[in-house]
Amino acid sequence: MTPPNPAPATGTAAPARTTVSVTGLTVRHRRTVALDALDLTLGPGVHGLLGPNGAGKTSLIRVLATVAAPSRGRVELLGRDAGAHRERSEIRRRLGYLPQEFGYYPGFTVREFVAYVAWLKEMPAELAPAAVERAVERVGLADRIDAGMKTLSGGMVRRAGIAQAIVNEPELILLDEPTAGLDPEQRVEFRALLREVGATATVVVSTHLVEDVAAACSEVTLIESGRVAFRGTTGELTALGEVSHAADGSANAIEHGYTAALRGHRAAASAVTDSSPKDTP
Amino acid sequence: MTTSPAPARAAAVPPRTPPRTRTSSVLRTELRRGAGPWTGGAVAVTILVTMYGKAPGWQGRWADVTDMLHVAAGLLAGPLALAAGCRQGGRDRRRGTLELLRSVPRGRLRRTLLAVAPAALWPAAGLLLPAAVCLLATWPYVSGGRPYLELLAADAVALAALGTLGHLVGLLVPWRLTAPLLAVVGYVGLALSAYTRSSARWLGPAAEHHFAWDEPVWWFAPVSAVWSGGLALAALLAYAARARLRLLALLPLAAAIAAAVPVLRLPDEGPWRPDPEVARLVCDGGAPQVCLPSIDRALLPDVSKALAPLNARLRGLPGAPTRWVLGPGAPRPGEVELPDPSQDAVRGRLERPDLYLNSAVQWLFSDTCREGDLGGPNAERASEIHLAVAEWLAPTPEDYGVPLGPAAQRYVDTLRAKPPTAQRDYLARYLAADTCRPDEVPIP
Structure with missing residues (x-):
C-alpha cells in the first residue's frame, strides 16, 4: 500500500516568536552524515522530535544544547548566534x-545536585535556593529533596534530571x-509538566514514544x-x-501518521535519487 | 510531579547579567560529598599510624616531630593524595556528567577549581590534624626550641599540589588503573628524590633531616610552598584556562622556577643551620662532664645518672675524656661524642639507662683505624679484649645483644676479679694504648 503524501517537509514556516532558528545545519560524525543541511525554526510551546533510531534526533539536540558544534550551517538560539563564544554563554544561562x-x-x-547545576548555570546566588526547591517540587520530588541521589529509583533520578534542567526557568x-525510566503515572504527570513549562518556554522533546508526543506536544518534527x-x-x-488507516481506531492514528510521514519522505527521497542525473544512463 | 501554574516569569526569571556568583555552598557540598573526606581520613590515619609506630622517638624535640611528619607526609600521604586526586579527576567521566557540563555557561577554570578543591584541601587537612595531635603530644616533653609550623604549612601546600596534579592526570588519562599506577610512580619518585645526594632533593616533599639542633633558613618554607604550589597552579591554568588566558600559566610557572633556584644552590646540609640557642651546651658538674644541647636539657639528669658508673671509673685517669658532648661540630681534644639520648628516651625520661651506658662505652672506644691496622697475629686477641673491656665497663643488658665468647668472658672475669687499684691501672693502660694496633692492646 502506498502511503499518502505527507505534509511538506520544509520545516521553514517561522513561528510567531522564533527561539530556535537552524539554517543548513550539517553534522558529520567521521564519514556519517547525522544531519544533512537541516533547516528548522521553533517558537514557544512543546515540540516533539520524532524519528527512528539513528535519524539524527540526538545530534540535533546536542547542537541545540551547544554541546556539539555543527560541521556547517548557522544555529541561532534565543536570538543569539550559538557559534559566537560570548553569545553562547548567554544562551547557556537560558538553557535547560x-x-x-x-x-x-x-x-x-x-537538593545539592540541583543547586550544583544552578551554580553551573550561573544563577544568582540569592535566587538559587528557592529555585532549587521549586524545581524539585515541580518534578514531584519535594519529599525526597534531602535524600541522596544514590538512594533514588531510576524514575526518580530521571525526575531529578528534569529538575536540574528547569531550575533556571530556562526559555x-x-x-x-x-x-525513559518513568512509570505510566509519572509519565502522565510529566506530560502535564511539559505542557506547563511549554506555555512560556520552547521545549524540545526528543523521544521515540509517539504517545508522549500525542499527549504533550503541540508541534511535531519528524527527522x-x-x-x-x-x-x-x-x-x-x-x-x-x-x-492512511481510516479503518483503525483513533488511538493509533498518530502512530500511523508517523509511519505514513516516514514512508512518504522515504518515497520522495528515493524518487529524487532515481531522477538524479548521475543515475540516468 | 506537580502541575501547579508557574509563578509569574517576571518574578521567577533571574536577572541575566551580570551573573553573581557565590561558590561557598557548592564548595561545601563538593568538600562534604564524594571521596574528599575519605581521602582526608586516609591521609590522617596513615600519618597517625606511622607516627604512632615511630613514637616515642620523635616525642622529645620539635625538630624530630616536624621531620617525622614531613617524611610521613611526603613519602606516604603524597602518593595517596596523587591517587585520590586522580580518581576525583576522573569522576565526571565515570559518572557521565561531561555531557551536562558541556552545556553550562560556567567556565572550565572555575568548574575545575571547584572540582579540584576536595583533592587539594582534604589531603592538606588530613596532614594538619595529625600534625596538631603530634605537636600537642610532644609539647610536654620538649626542653626548648620551637615547632617549625612553617614547614608543616609548606608540607600541606605540597600535599594540596600533589592532589591537584593527580586530579589533572585523572582528567586527562581515561584509564582505570591510572590512580593506583600514579600512586606507585609517585612513591618511587618521591623516595628517589628524597634519598638522592644532590641538592635537588630539597625540592621534593620528603627529604629527611637529622640534626635536632638545626633550624631551617627562614625563606625555605615559603619558597618550598611557592615551588610546589606554583607548579600545580601552572598545570591547572594550562589545562583549564581559556585559550587567551592560558599564558597566565607562565606566571606561577615562573614563580616556581624562581623558587627552585635558591633551593638548588643550597649546600649539602640543605636549608638547615645550627640554631645557636638550641645548640648551646648545657653541662652537669661531674667529671668527666656531661654536656647536652639545650633542647635536651630535660634529659641531662638521666644521662648523667646513666653514665655515673662509667664516669666513676674514668675520673682522674690519664687519657680519659674530660667531657662527654652532643652537639654540632666534631668533638674537640679531650671530648668524646655522646650517643643521642632522645633515641632511648620515652616522654622525657631515659627509659633504658643500661642500654645508653652500653652505647656510650662503644662510642668511647670507637676509633677510626686505617686499612690493615687490625691485622696480624694478635688481632683476634685484641678484638676479644675490646669486647671484654666494654662488657666490664657497661655490661650488655640480658635482653640485648649476643653473649660473649669464652675467651672474651675470661678477660671479663679477670678484670672483675682485680682489686680496684689494679682495675684503674689496667684501664689507664688501655686508654693510653693505640687500639688500632693489636700488639699495643694490654692484656688484662
Whole structure:
C-alpha cells in the first residue's frame, strides 16, 4: 500500500516568536552524515522530535544544547548566534538540558545536585535556593529533596534530571528521551509538566514514544536520515494517520501518521535519487 | 510531579547579567560529598599510624616531630593524595556528567577549581590534624626550641599540589588503573628524590633531616610552598584556562622556577643551620662532664645518672675524656661524642639507662683505624679484649645483644676479679694504648 503524501517537509514556516532558528545545519560524525543541511525554526510551546533510531534526533539536540558544534550551517538560539563564544554563554544561562545519558553524583542529595547545576548555570546566588526547591517540587520530588541521589529509583533520578534542567526557568528546554525510566503515572504527570513549562518556554522533546508526543506536544518534527521528514502540528500528524488507516481506531492514528510521514519522505527521497542525473544512463 | 501554574516569569526569571556568583555552598557540598573526606581520613590515619609506630622517638624535640611528619607526609600521604586526586579527576567521566557540563555557561577554570578543591584541601587537612595531635603530644616533653609550623604549612601546600596534579592526570588519562599506577610512580619518585645526594632533593616533599639542633633558613618554607604550589597552579591554568588566558600559566610557572633556584644552590646540609640557642651546651658538674644541647636539657639528669658508673671509673685517669658532648661540630681534644639520648628516651625520661651506658662505652672506644691496622697475629686477641673491656665497663643488658665468647668472658672475669687499684691501672693502660694496633692492646 502506498502511503499518502505527507505534509511538506520544509520545516521553514517561522513561528510567531522564533527561539530556535537552524539554517543548513550539517553534522558529520567521521564519514556519517547525522544531519544533512537541516533547516528548522521553533517558537514557544512543546515540540516533539520524532524519528527512528539513528535519524539524527540526538545530534540535533546536542547542537541545540551547544554541546556539539555543527560541521556547517548557522544555529541561532534565543536570538543569539550559538557559534559566537560570548553569545553562547548567554544562551547557556537560558538553557535547560537533559541528556539522553543523564549522569549525576551519587554522594550528593537531590537538593545539592540541583543547586550544583544552578551554580553551573550561573544563577544568582540569592535566587538559587528557592529555585532549587521549586524545581524539585515541580518534578514531584519535594519529599525526597534531602535524600541522596544514590538512594533514588531510576524514575526518580530521571525526575531529578528534569529538575536540574528547569531550575533556571530556562526559555529553551531540551529533553532527550526524558520519559525513559518513568512509570505510566509519572509519565502522565510529566506530560502535564511539559505542557506547563511549554506555555512560556520552547521545549524540545526528543523521544521515540509517539504517545508522549500525542499527549504533550503541540508541534511535531519528524527527522529521518538527518533531514526533516515532516513538520506540523500533532493534529496534522494524527490526521495523516487517519487518512492512511481510516479503518483503525483513533488511538493509533498518530502512530500511523508517523509511519505514513516516514514512508512518504522515504518515497520522495528515493524518487529524487532515481531522477538524479548521475543515475540516468 | 506537580502541575501547579508557574509563578509569574517576571518574578521567577533571574536577572541575566551580570551573573553573581557565590561558590561557598557548592564548595561545601563538593568538600562534604564524594571521596574528599575519605581521602582526608586516609591521609590522617596513615600519618597517625606511622607516627604512632615511630613514637616515642620523635616525642622529645620539635625538630624530630616536624621531620617525622614531613617524611610521613611526603613519602606516604603524597602518593595517596596523587591517587585520590586522580580518581576525583576522573569522576565526571565515570559518572557521565561531561555531557551536562558541556552545556553550562560556567567556565572550565572555575568548574575545575571547584572540582579540584576536595583533592587539594582534604589531603592538606588530613596532614594538619595529625600534625596538631603530634605537636600537642610532644609539647610536654620538649626542653626548648620551637615547632617549625612553617614547614608543616609548606608540607600541606605540597600535599594540596600533589592532589591537584593527580586530579589533572585523572582528567586527562581515561584509564582505570591510572590512580593506583600514579600512586606507585609517585612513591618511587618521591623516595628517589628524597634519598638522592644532590641538592635537588630539597625540592621534593620528603627529604629527611637529622640534626635536632638545626633550624631551617627562614625563606625555605615559603619558597618550598611557592615551588610546589606554583607548579600545580601552572598545570591547572594550562589545562583549564581559556585559550587567551592560558599564558597566565607562565606566571606561577615562573614563580616556581624562581623558587627552585635558591633551593638548588643550597649546600649539602640543605636549608638547615645550627640554631645557636638550641645548640648551646648545657653541662652537669661531674667529671668527666656531661654536656647536652639545650633542647635536651630535660634529659641531662638521666644521662648523667646513666653514665655515673662509667664516669666513676674514668675520673682522674690519664687519657680519659674530660667531657662527654652532643652537639654540632666534631668533638674537640679531650671530648668524646655522646650517643643521642632522645633515641632511648620515652616522654622525657631515659627509659633504658643500661642500654645508653652500653652505647656510650662503644662510642668511647670507637676509633677510626686505617686499612690493615687490625691485622696480624694478635688481632683476634685484641678484638676479644675490646669486647671484654666494654662488657666490664657497661655490661650488655640480658635482653640485648649476643653473649660473649669464652675467651672474651675470661678477660671479663679477670678484670672483675682485680682489686680496684689494679682495675684503674689496667684501664689507664688501655686508654693510653693505640687500639688500632693489636700488639699495643694490654692484656688484662
